[in-house]
Amino acid sequence: MTSRERVSMVLNHEEPDRVPIHDSPWGHTVERWRKEGLPQDQSPAQYFGYEITNQGADLSLQLPEETIEETDTYRVFKDANGAVRRKFKDHESTPECIDFTITSREIWEEYKPRMAWNDTRVDWENALAANRALRQGDKFVCYSAAFGYDKMQGFVGSQRLLMSMVEDPDWVKDMFDTAVDLLIAACEEMLARGFEFDGAFVYDDMGYRNAALFSPAAYRAMEFPSQKRMCDYFKSKGLPVILHTCGCVREFMPMLVEAGFSCIQPLEVKAGMDLVELKENFGGQVAFMGGIDVRAMADPDPAVIEEEVRTKIPIAKKGGGYIYHSDHSVPSNVSFEQYCRTMELVHEYGKY
Numbered sequence: 001m002t003s004r005e006r007v008s009m010v011l012n013h014e015e016p017d018r019v020p021i022h023d024s025p026w027g028h029t030v031e032r033w034r035k036e037g038l039p040q041d042q043s044p045a046q047y048f049g050y051e052i053t054n055q056g057a058d059l060s061l062q063l064p065e066e067t068i069e070e071t072d073t074y075r076v077f078k079d080a081n082g083a084v085r086r087k088f089k090d091h092e093s094t095p096e097c098i099d100f101t102i103t104s105r106e107i108w109e110e111y112k113p114r115m116a117w118n119d120t121r122v123d124w125e126n127a128l129a130a131n132r133a134l135r136q137g138d139k140f141v142c143y144s145a146a147f148g149y150d151k152m153q154g155f156v157g158s159q160r161l162l163m164s165m166v167e168d169p170d171w172v173k174d175m176f177d178t179a180v181d182l183l184i185a186a187c188e189e190m191l192a193r194g195f196e197f198d199g200a201f202v203y204d205d206m207g208y209r210n211a212a213l214f215s216p217a218a219y220r221a222m223e224f225p226s227q228k229r230m231c232d233y234f235k236s237k238g239l240p241v242i243l244h245t246c247g248c249v250r251e252f253m254p255m256l257v258e259a260g261f262s263c264i265q266p267l268e269v270k271a272g273m274d275l276v277e278l279k280e281n282f283g284g285q286v287a288f289m290g291g292i293d294v295r296a297m298a299d300p301d302p303a304v305i306e307e308e309v310r311t312k313i314p315i316a317k318k319g320g321g322y323i324y325h326s327d328h329s330v331p332s333n334v335s336f337e338q339y340c341r342t343m344e345l346v347h348e349y350g351k352y
Contacts (some may be wrong), residue, residue, distance in 0.1 A: 177226050231261060
């Protein structure tokens with residue numbers, strides 16, 4: 001059975017030969033694994049057989065990027081959305097936000113025309129050739145993009161965006177709508193010019209360790225309309241929609257189902273996302289990807305990760321609807337040996 005067939009069956013709540021496998025190790029994790037046995041000429045995706053691959057377009061403001069400061073430990077730079085960020089070289093993390101170009105609704109209106117579709121957002125020759133090569137393989141190929149809160153906090157900053165959800169919700173909704181407009185326009189143009197996708201993999205972090213970043217009422221008013229419009233678009237193209245949303249989003253689950261998402265990922269255990277409980281309450285309506293605690297992978301006692309996999313995957317896989325993934329990204333405190341053992345367990349307990 002091919003990866004494309006396996007993932008498609010699971011997202012359609014059917015049981016294939018085994019659960020599909022996908023994951024996201026940090027770059028520093030890969031560096032460690034190469035010292036411990038991962039072949040130099042293979043990526044983790046190749047070595048472990050990850051089954052989903054993504055392609056997308058440039059959905060930024062397309063501002064010129066520039067390095068502002070660089071030391072032995074970090075680099076400060078302005079990105080294509082006008083945000084000033086610091087990225088550390090000695091550890092893997094999301095770049096720290098320092099400052100932003102868009103600091104008001106008035107400035108947003110000035111830059112908003114840069115969110116319109118244009119042909120330079122896709123490297124047509126190379127990306128189309130890559131898409132054709134992927135389609136000749138057996139991977140499940142997704143159109144991939146960020147949107148909503150996750151995308152726009154990168155434009156204006158989390159604090160400013162959260163305050164604006166209270167003080168100027170119309171502005172926030174306009175940003176969310178504009179981001180989805182561009183996301184859809186890019187996919188539509190790519191499909192029209194010959195790209196082929198099996199699904200969509202979209203990103204919108206809406207939670208943190210203890211709860212969602214904003215209330216269900218705010219989600220319903222500002223996020224839900226554009227999310228549903230996006231899901232309706234993808235489904236009109238026959239593409240199931242996988243949503244990556246970090247943190248605790250348990251209270252949003254009924255509305256995420258209503259919006260039309262096919263699968264929710266990554267189900268962070270440390271944020272309170274319980275794979276077994278989610279499967280019990282929503283498994284008939286939506287698929288899940290993730291929920292395997294990376295802290296258990298890193299535990300020196302191998303019995304800990306076996307218990308993690310043994311008590312979750314057999315339940316999550318029933319009736320289809322489950323794809324293996326760590327509960328976020330695999331950190332560098334997980335050795336190559338520990339991760340290989342995790343993969344062995346996933347194969348063992350993931351068989352139908």
